Amino acid sequence: MKVECIGDMLKVNDKLYPCTVSLAMDLVGGKWKTVILYHLMDGPKRYSELLKDMQTVTEMTLSLQLKQLEQDGLILRKVFGDKPPVKVVYSLTAFGKTFVPALEAILAWGNLIAGQQGEFL
Incomplete structure (x- = not known):
């Protein structure tokens, strides 16, 4: 199993993410x-x-x-x-x-x- 799929959700600093890609894009995404x-x-x-x-x-x-x-x-x-x-x-x-x-x-x-x-x- 891939690391980003270990659980249903990922929690970082009281925010929930469906996967590690969502976490990364929250931090550096956008224009x-x-x-x-x-x-x-x-x-x-x-x-x-x-x-x-x-x-x-x-x-x-x-x-x-x-x-x-x-x-x-x-x-x-x-x-x-x-x-x-x-x-x-x-x-x-x-x-x-x-x-x-x-x-x-x-x-x-x-x-x-x-x-x-x-x-x-």
């Missing part, structure tokens, strides 16, 4: 979470840097996705300074870094598709 993790893969970045790197994301969406990734323990939000303007830096946690091999596989697959069917503008 922007994986892209954010990709941009943090090489090191910490400030909010404005992420916004610049992800030109089509709205500020509200980026803020919401960052909060969710922080809540799920994939990224760390570090604030420098007490008084505005404060400096806020985001980075991958040790748990977030465990996603890097999957992220590299997604990147390789995306590069393959781009090379076969796309063109960079």
